[in-house]
Amino acid sequence: MSRAGLLISMRNVLYFAVMAGLIVLVGQMQSWNLALSILNLCLISAVMSLGVNMQWGYAGLFNVGVMGFAALGGLAAMLVSMPPVREAWAAAGSGAWVGIIIMILSILAAVALYRKLPKSGFRTVLIMLVVITGYVLLRIFFDPTTAVIEKVNPAATGYLGGLGLPILIAWPIGGLLAGGVAWVVGKITLGLRSDYLAIATLGISEIIVAVLKHEDWLTRGVKNVTGLPRPVPYEVNLQNTPWFLELCEKLGADPVTFSSIFVKLCYATLFTVVLLFVLWLSERALRSPWGRMMRAIRDNEVSANAMGKDVTARHLQVFVLGSIVVGIAGAMLTTLDGQLTPSSYQPLRFTFLIWVMVIVGGSGNNWGAVLGGFVIWFFWIEAEPLGLWLMDLITSGMSEDSGLRAHLLESAAHMRLVTMGLILLLALRFRPRGLLPERTHQ
Amino acid sequence: MSDPLNAAALLANFVVVPAVAYGSQLALGALGVTLIYGILRFSNFAHGDTMAFGTMITILFTWWFQSMGLSLGPLPTALIALPFGIVLCAAFVLLCDRTVYRFHRANRADPVIFVIASVGVMFVMNGLVRFIIGPDDQNFSDGQRFIIKAREFKQMTGLSEGISIKVSQGITVVTMIIVVAALFWFLNKTRTGKSMRAYSDNEDLALLSGINPDRVVAVTWILAAALATIAGTLYGLDKSFKPFTYFQLLLPIFASAIVGGLGNPLGAIAGGFVIAFSEITVTYAYKKFANYIVPGDWKADGLMQLLSTNYKFAVSFLILLMVLLFRPTGIFKGKSV
Numbered sequence: 001m002s003r004a005g006l007l008i009s010m011r012n013v014l015y016f017a018v019m020a021g022l023i024v025l026v027g028q029m030q031s032w033n034l035a036l037s038i039l040n041l042c043l044i045s046a047v048m049s050l051g052v053n054m055q056w057g058y059a060g061l062f063n064v065g066v067m068g069f070a071a072l073g074g075l076a077a078m079l080v081s082m083p084p085v086r087e088a089w090a091a092a093g094s095g096a097w098v099g100i101i102i103m104i105l106s107i108l109a110a111v112a113l114y115r116k117l118p119k120s121g122f123r124t125v126l127i128m129l130v131v132i133t134g135y136v137l138l139r140i141f142f143d144p145t146t147a148v149i150e151k152v153n154p155a156a157t158g159y160l161g162g163l164g165l166p167i168l169i170a171w172p173i174g175g176l177l178a179g180g181v182a183w184v185v186g187k188i189t190l191g192l193r194s195d196y197l198a199i200a201t202l203g204i205s206e207i208i209v210a211v212l213k214h215e216d217w218l219t220r221g222v223k224n225v226t227g228l229p230r231p232v233p234y235e236v237n238l239q240n241t242p243w244f245l246e247l248c249e250k251l252g253a254d255p256v257t258f259s260s261i262f263v264k265l266c267y268a269t270l271f272t273v274v275l276l277f278v279l280w281l282s283e284r285a286l287r288s289p290w291g292r293m294m295r296a297i298r299d300n301e302v303s304a305n306a307m308g309k310d311v312t313a314r315h316l317q318v319f320v321l322g323s324i325v326v327g328i329a330g331a332m333l334t335t336l337d338g339q340l341t342p343s344s345y346q347p348l349r350f351t352f353l354i355w356v357m358v359i360v361g362g363s364g365n366n367w368g369a370v371l372g373g374f375v376i377w378f379f380w381i382e383a384e385p386l387g388l389w390l391m392d393l394i395t396s397g398m399s400e401d402s403g404l405r406a407h408l409l410e411s412a413a414h415m416r417l418v419t420m421g422l423i424l425l426l427a428l429r430f431r432p433r434g435l436l437p438e439r440t441h442q
Numbered sequence: 443m444s445d446p447l448n449a450a451a452l453l454a455n456f457v458v459v460p461a462v463a464y465g466s467q468l469a470l471g472a473l474g475v476t477l478i479y480g481i482l483r484f485s486n487f488a489h490g491d492t493m494a495f496g497t498m499i500t501i502l503f504t505w506w507f508q509s510m511g512l513s514l515g516p517l518p519t520a521l522i523a524l525p526f527g528i529v530l531c532a533a534f535v536l537l538c539d540r541t542v543y544r545f546h547r548a549n550r551a552d553p554v555i556f557v558i559a560s561v562g563v564m565f566v567m568n569g570l571v572r573f574i575i576g577p578d579d580q581n582f583s584d585g586q587r588f589i590i591k592a593r594e595f596k597q598m599t600g601l602s603e604g605i606s607i608k609v610s611q612g613i614t615v616v617t618m619i620i621v622v623a624a625l626f627w628f629l630n631k632t633r634t635g636k637s638m639r640a641y642s643d644n645e646d647l648a649l650l651s652g653i654n655p656d657r658v659v660a661v662t663w664i665l666a667a668a669l670a671t672i673a674g675t676l677y678g679l680d681k682s683f684k685p686f687t688y689f690q691l692l693l694p695i696f697a698s699a700i701v702g703g704l705g706n707p708l709g710a711i712a713g714g715f716v717i718a719f720s721e722i723t724v725t726y727a728y729k730k731f732a733n734y735i736v737p738g739d740w741k742a743d744g745l746m747q748l749l750s751t752n753y754k755f756a757v758s759f760l761i762l763l764m765v766l767l768f769r770p771t772g773i774f775k776g777k778s779v
Contacts, residue, residue, distance in 0.1 A: 062554050064487075064561075124768065143744065188763055192770050194554050195485040195704075199696045200766070203759035206693060214752040347689070348568065352561055359558065414572035421565025425542055428559055 012367060012436055019374045026382070033257070036264035038381050043271035044333050046373030049357040050278050050366060051325030056355075057364035057438065058286065059318045060298040062198045065185070067350035068205025069323045071212055071342070072181060073174030073330025075219065078340040080170035081229045082162035088152040088217075089160060095145030096160070099138055106134025149217040159220045168231050171274070171331045178327025179320045181208070186319040191312040197319075205351065212342035219342060226339040232266035235259040267336055274332065275370070278325055282366045294318060295364075348417060353380060356420050360427045362434025371436055376423075383416040391415075449734035451603040455592070461715075461722040463611040463680055466618035469714030470673035471691065472698035473625065473707055474666040480642040480705035481662040482543070484556035489670060489695065491567035492535060494688035496671025497678050498575045500527030501582045508584065516586035516609065524675055532667040538563050539663050547659075564689075571685045580683045583610060610679040621672060622711060625665070629707065634661055642705065690755070694721065697758035701765050703772025712773060721757045724748050 023042075027035035048070065055061040089096065109130045117123040150158045181204065189200040212219050219225065238244045238259040248255045285291050297304040297311050305311050334340055353376065361372020391412040398405040427434065471493060478486045486492075503523035513519050542559050589612050592604025629635040634657070641648040641658045649655060674688060681687075698717045702709025727747035733740075749756065765772060 060552075060554065062557060188766060192766060195557060196700070196766055196770075198485065198487075198557060199693070199700065200759070200762065202696075203693050203755065203762060206690065206755045207753065207759055210753055210755060214750065348565070352565060355558070355561065411573045411576065414569050414577070417569030417572065418566050419569075421562045421567075421569060424562035424565060425559060428555065428562065429542075429545055432555075 008439070012371075015371055015435060016374075019371065019378070022378060032261055033264065036261060036268060038378060040264060040267050040271060040336055041333075041381075042374040042377045043268065043275050044329050044336065045354070045357060045377040046370040047271070047275050047278055047332065048326050048329040048354050049361065049369040049373040050275075050282055051322045051329065052354050052358045053361075053363060053366060053369035054282065054322035054325065055319055056358055057366075057369065058291065058294040058298065059315055060194075061190075061315060061319055061322075062194060063201045063319070063322070064198045064351055065201030065203075065205035066326055066354045067345050067347050068201070068208035069178040069182065069326040070330030070333065070350050071205070071208050071345045072178040073171075073327035073332070074334035074340050074345075075212060076174035076177050076327070077167055077170040077331040077334040078219065078225050078228060079162040080165050080173055081167035081335075082225060083164040085152065085157045085159065085161035088149045088157060091148045091152050092145050092160070095141060095148070099142035099145060102134060102138050102141060106130055106138075109134070146215075146217040154223075157220075158223070159217050159225070166231065167229055167335050168270075170335070171328050174331030175324040175328040178330065179324040182320045182323030183316070186316045190315045190319065202347075205347065209342060209345045212340075212345070219340060222343050224339055224341045228335065228338050228340070230338065231270060231335065232263055235263055238262060271332060271336075274328065278328075279366055279370060286366060353377075353420060356424045356427075358434075359424060360431075360434055362436035362438060364438030365434065365436045368434050368436035368438075372434065375435070376420075379423075380416060380420070383419055384413060387412040387415045387419075445734045448601050448603045449731050451595075451599075451601050451605055452731055452734065455603065455605045457719075457722050457726050459605065459607055459611060461719045463608075463614045464722065465715035465718030466614045467673050467677045467680065467714075468691075468694055468698045468718050469711040470618055470621060470669050470676070471695040472702065472710035472714050473622070474669035474673070475695055475699045476702070476705055476707055476710040477662055477669070478666050479699065480707075481638060481658060482547075482556070484553045484560065485696065485704075486666070487557060487560045487692065488538075488564040488567055489666070490689045490692035491564045491571065491685075492531065492667060492670040493674030493677070493691065494571045494683075494685045495534060495567050496527045496531035496667060497674035497683055497688070498571050498685075499530045500524055500671060500675045501575065501580055501678070501683060503527065504582045514585060517613070518583050518585045518610070518679055520582055520675055520679055521613070524672065527675065528668045528671045531671045532664045534567075535663045535667040536660060538566075539659065568685065568689065575685075577685055580678075582683065583679045585609060608680070610676070614676045614680055617672060617676060621669070625669075625707065628665075634658075638662065693755055694718075694758040697762040700762055701772055703774040706772065706774045709772055709774035716773075717758050717761060720761055721754050724757050725751045725754050 023035050023039055026038060048066065051069075052063065052066060055063050110127050113123060113127050113130060117126070149160060152158060185200055185204050186197070189197045213221055215221065216223070233241075235256075236259075239255050244259070244262070245255060248258050251258070293304070293309060294314060296307075297309060297314055301311050357372035357376040358369055359372070360376060361370070362368025388409070391408050395402070395405040395408050471489065474492075475486060475489050478484070478489070500520055500523045503526045504518075504520045507513075507519050507522055512522065514521055542563060543556065546555055546559060586609050589607045589609055590605065592606040595604040595606065596602065627635075629639055637648065637653040638658050638661060640651070641653055641655065645655075648658075674683075677688075677691070694717050698713035699710050700713070701716050702711070702713030725747065727745040729744070729746045732746055
């Protein structure tokens with residue numbers, strides 16, 4: 001390795017060491033529970049920003065719908081893991097199946113028309129007619145059914161439930177769900193000018209979250225689905241397990257505190273495995289001929305096209321791959337939360353924050369995306385106590401009952417949006433290649 | 443006999459009047475987006491939050507005037523506060539341009555870099571608005587509420603369905619017409635407006651013929667800020683002011699601008715009305731309407747609503763997709779960079 005290369009890798013190691021040091025510092029100063037919660041979300045954020053980095057860093061695609069794909073992952077986690085509500089299925093009777101069959105038939109008919117007929121205005125009109133008829137039929141048959149489903153014990157269930165399978169299966173399924181939607185959106189908007197993809201993804205993510213919020217028969221809407229089964233043991237069970245108590249005794253730790261730390265460590269292990277796997281795949285892909293082709297397309301579409309590369313197809317491919325990764329991360333997040341809360345999907349938190357991570361970390365560099373995920377999530381969380389402390393300092397001269405002081409203290413939380421915006425703008429201006437710039441192999 | 447008339451009155455009250463007002467608001471918003479796109483060549487994601495920012499300043503001035511006892515009689519006080527909102531919003535936007543966009547413009551950065559920068563500006567504006575006025579609903583309309591009340595209309599016509607027109611709706615339409623007329627006069631007749639159009643058509647040629655790019659850019663930002671503040675204030679008067687709603691308006695506004703053809707001011711206005719009318723006709727519940735027009739004793743069961751209002755964003759989105767599929771440059775031919 002050359003001298004410059006050595007310096008670069010030393011710098012990279014240093015960044016990650018500082019990051020690890022910060023998390024340890026939180027563990028020492030605040031609490032280890034908090035430090036591990038931050039670590040877990042840092043790991044998930046890192047996976048998410050790896051997904052966005054594929055789209056932006058490898059291919060220059062601007063996806064403003066990260067929230068929607070993450071929400072699809074969350075939906076998958078719920079649908080896979082929750083036990084089915086048999087009463088609701090019984091009450092729904094044939095209605096649910098008729099609805100599903102109508103939906104599948106109209107989609108199949110539309111696809112068949114698209115495949116069989118030559119491209120013409122007639123075909124598009126016909127397809128639209130099929131889709132609209134299917135939709136109206138679906139509403140006529142399915143609306144009464146949804147009402148029945150929502151009436152079954154609305155306080156506890158009022159929805160169809162899920163499949164009752166282990167939640168870990170949901171992670172790849174969440175990825176596939178997100179990838180499927182990404183394929184449809186990408187198929188329509190890629191190949192047009194770059195802003196259209198951005199606007200279309202913004203739209204689809206709003207719609208996905210609206211569906212999650214309002215289709216109570218599917219997701220219980222804003223009533224939330226709580227108590228998703230966990231892939232790791234429960235604290236209460238641990239506290240009654242002999243080997244765990246022995247371990248506590250050996251370490252001299254309090255079983256209650258340590259059980260919660262232990263559970264978080266289990267999650268952290270699972271997330272680290274996923275992160276390392278995705279990172280390994282991404283690095284392999286980036287160094288392969290495929291990765292070189294992607295960068296060639298990104299840097300000069302015209303010449304890549306002239307070399308016989310199908311730019312639109314490659315864009316579609318990488319857009320779907322990135323969305324799959326985001327979907328997996330979304331499923332992981334819902335698993336960690338243990339509940340699906342549709343109203344928690346906020347675009348600023350789920351879309352734009354991830355973008356700050358990628359840009360600050362270093363677009364095009366997978367390690368950069370991971371570092372960005374860690375750094376930005378850490379500051380997003382720690383900005384709140386820091387902001388409060390700062391506001392306390394600023395307002396310390398004001399009298400206790402000052403209205404302005406109360407307002408400033410109350411609104412301190414909103415300052416982190418401003419901070420994130422400033423970080424993004426400063427990074428774009430002074431460090432456009434990020435903390436860990438993309439490495440170009442000569 | 444009066445049933446078809448009643449049905450028409452019903453539609454006019456619940457579809458046409460709200461859609462015209464909403465369409466005017468969208469048209470004003472889309473004009474701002476399209477101007478920025480035409481001249482600065484990027485989609486400004488901060489536009490929704492610029493609207494929120496300008497409206498917030500207008501609201502603060504409105505409250506101040508209200509506390510001083512200043513009022514316009516039947517018209518809302520916000521109209522006096524509006525110029526202040528425009529000036530301060532324009533100042534803030536120009537500051538953003540100087541500190542953020544100018545650097546990237548000098549570097550001739552990729553359009554997508556501008557879009558990301560606008561996302562950063564959006565963050566900052568959003569945070570400032572939430573910081574200053576809070577994330578909750580704010581009400582700032584005062585004065586008279588209705589031009590025609592449903593009851594008066596019923597007495598006048600003897601129909602069982604009334605049409606009511608709110609003052610805010612009337613003001614919206616009148617303001618929209620004045621603003622659009624002024625804007626078109628400015629773009630077509632004045633020297634600055636002509637230089638803006640020249641710059642939008644061909645930047646290099648415009649620069650060669652001695653047009654000052656800084657001036658063109660500054661005027662564009664001022665116009666965009668003014669349009670955003672006006673659109674935002676009208677929307678806030680008509681419905682209510684909530685920062686997050688303004689962020690969500692971004693989608694219908696972009697849809698309007700794209701449907702009409704990005705970079706084309708006439709298209710933005712047409713697009714605004716297309717989106718507003720489709721959104722409201724698709725989410726309106728036709729139960730009562732059907733009961734009027736279908737003869738005999740037949741009664742509609744269910745709401746006869748094509749799409750729940752929760753999904754009104756889906757309408758803008760679907761129209762957007764259809765335009766992108768069939769006519770990517772929009773109804774009126776827009777630009778494609």
